[in-house]
Amino acid sequence: MRTQLSIPVTALAVIALAACGAESGPGSGSGGGTVQPDVPVAGVHWTVDSLTVDGTRTEAPDGAHVEITDKGRARGNYGCNHFGADVSVEGDTVTVRPAEMTEMACGEKVQNFEDALRAALTGRLKAELTDGRLILTTEKGDSIALTSQQPAPLVGTKWVVNGLVLGDTAASLPAGAQDKAYLTFGKDGSVRGSLGCNRFTGTAEISEDSIAFGRLASTRKLCDGPEMDVERKLVKVLEGTATYELNHRSLTLTGPDGEGIAAVAAEIPGEK
Structure with missing residues (x-):
């Protein structure tokens, strides 16, 4: 500190x-x-x-x-x-x-x-x-x-990934990868968005403090550099059960190994 x-x-x-x-x-x-x-x-x-x-x-x-x-x-x-x-x-x-x-x-x-x-x-x-x-x-x-501003709901909000988390530390995304990865949770238990390079869809079972992700389906576009690096980290977080913390308009998803992502609300239901 x-x-x-x-x-x-x-x-x-x-x-x-x-x-x-x-x-x-x-x-x-x-x-x-x-x-x-x-x-x-x-x-x-x-x-x-x-x-x-x-x-x-x-x-x-x-x-x-x-x-x-x-x-x-x-x-x-x-x-x-x-x-x-x-x-x-x-x-x-x-x-x-x-x-x-x-x-x-x-x-x-x-x-x-x-x-x-x-x-x-x-x-x-x-x-x-x-x-x-x-x-x-x-x-x-x-x-x-x-x-x-009013808080953003977890479901229905477009969450844009803006950071990578490792335990108690975090880092901003590398140059070239900003504003590309995002995810949105649907009321029907779905999750969809972009991994930074490829688009994806899947299922998400939301509980009080964790989200159990089902098998993801994604496109198979090959990207180079930072986009693909961020995509690999995001896939790792979304391939099992992740804990989440929702703080007004900020969202953190963390996998069992302590690695995760930070995201901010970009589009909120009912808000222009």
Whole structure:
């Protein structure tokens, strides 16, 4: 583990806004009105939409998010690495304290975003909440945009593979294999998708914490390089019983040997 600065400040910023919004009268703002946040605090899942630094806006990687508890702790994912931290809040001003962060190997593009995000989330930040959208602004004018989102169901969601898991460690997909492998569980007990090179269909018996996969049928296209490497690992996970962990819009499947995959929700039933 290494010590870094983390995005969990978003959640507690909203707590501060909620507290301020409960007051009214001459001292509650320039107009003497009441500020009412539009989003509940505890249990809210904040998806990081983008980061703007020196006037340049960059979209966040899939899976970047923040979740909060009612005890002043926040946890989430930058899009590659997980984090957790404590912060202090006074009114709509948030001061970031050092945070814990994993050391997963990330692709260059994602790593650059994470570095920029951590740099933006230092010192004092101003929080603004409007209609489920949260904006955090640094003293130099850089900003982070976030929105609240509902969780994705296991069945019916298109899960795009974005990482490989080995025990307690994980790594992003190699260059050339990103955004190609995915799977979708059907209500009829089926599973189908792409292994990264070949398409596949099969059966999946879902229980409380595991999925028993039946024999897979797939096309027989031959691919070279990273696509085929990822395909072999995915087939290994899907050829027996795998444990799964569903965390809002993130899914992890792990085989008996500790090897597995991480995926994020790309298409969710009923959501445009």
